[in-house]
Amino acid sequence: MNLFGNIRADLATYEGRWSSQGFWVMIVYRFGRWRYTIRSGMIRKPFSLLYKFFEKIVEVLTGIELPCEVPVGANFRIDHFGDIIISGYARFGDNCIVRNGVTVGLKNIEEKAAPSIGSNVSIGAGAKILGNITIGNNVDIGANAVVLVSVPDNSLAVGIPARIIPKKNHGS
Template sequence: MFENVRADYQAHGRKWGAQGFWVMLVYRFGRWRYGIRPAILRKPFSFLYKVMFKLVQVVAGVELPCEVTVGKNFVIDHFGGIVISGYARFGDNCRIRTGVVVGLSRVEDPCAPVFGNNVDIGAGAKVLGRVTVGDNVLIGANSVVTRDVPSDSIAVGLPAVVKPRRQPAPSSQAS
């Protein structure tokens, strides 16, 4: 747990006051408590987690349940209005901003999006349902994604239109 907390601290710019870091602290604590055995010893830690989860939800406006699978360097860039389903999964180096919703498209189908590595989700974006987002993807602000997004793409608009990312121009070297 402490290695993950150190990495989260680094990912949030080494700022103890970053509310995204607070959210990650509570998230890491919630994941850590599952390892406490026997279950009777875990009960007070679970109660503490639920109180901290609600506090962070009210103060920071971020709902990141400990059931979510989060990779390394997960950054909550701007807090407020962020809701993430417990069924969601994120790869490494993902970044989310204010107003992002990652969740179910229908209550009858409890399956939330799965994100690859290096995914950047813009402010106000909604990613809903049985969706797979590949690696190196940008999701534009206020976009609504309800279909798969392949790797190396950009998803923008309502509903989101997927476009390939521009590759950086090869550097030309004179011989």
Template sequence: MFDNIRADLRAYGGNWTKQGFWVMVVYRFGRWRYGIRPSLFRKAFSLAYKVMFRAIQVLTGIELPCEAPVGRNLLMDHFGGIVISGYARIGDDCRIGNGVVIGIRNAGELGAPTIGNNVDISAGAVILGDIRIGNHVMIGANTVVLTDVPAWSTAIGVPAIITSRRTPTE
């Protein structure tokens, strides 16, 4: 847990006052508590996590449940409106702007997006459903993504129009 927190602090430029870093500390604690044995001790840590999760959600406006697997160096630069489903998966070196929603498409569905590595999700973007976002993708501000996005692409618009950022020779 502490190695991950140190890496998160480096990702935030060593600035522990960043709200995204606070969210990551609570997230890492939540993931760490699953390994605590015996279960009686884990329940006490689970209660502490639930209190911290709600407090950080109110303070930062960011909801990142510990059930969602997240890679290293996830950056959430700005306050508020970030909601990530516990069913989503996020890769390494991703950046999420304010007002982003990553979640299920319809009530009753359990499938949420799988986000690849090095993905930049701009402010106000909405990514819904059991879809895959490839590596090195840029998702524009206020874009609504409901279909898969291949690697090295840009998605912009409502609904998203996907264009490649690679030339055939690359």
């Protein structure tokens, strides 16, 4: 999808609310990703400077750090304002929700590997997800959970350190 198509999709994810700080972050994020499509380094350079300027402005205004190097899937949503740090080494699937106070990042500074988050993942306020781990699909991370191990599909992770609880099947 092109830059404006992605921004339209993000606006739909935010239910048309231009005032949402998460949407502001996504506009700058999409611009940062788009600039990599410019083949000529000479032409890309001013766009890169512009991106770095707007990235810092949005980071200061919103308290949300989402580097453009992070691959995010469709319908990525930052649900609440502030104190969100996402490592440039992380990755997200489709339909993920991130709330305030969340950190998705490195466990150790020496190990340049951050979590890989699946699709349909809801991350509660204050959660910390750290290290070279995988969070499966259809996972809920509880508020203030500290997740240091991989979480399988269809699970709930709660507590410090997080305990992994399989979700109950609603069909039984």
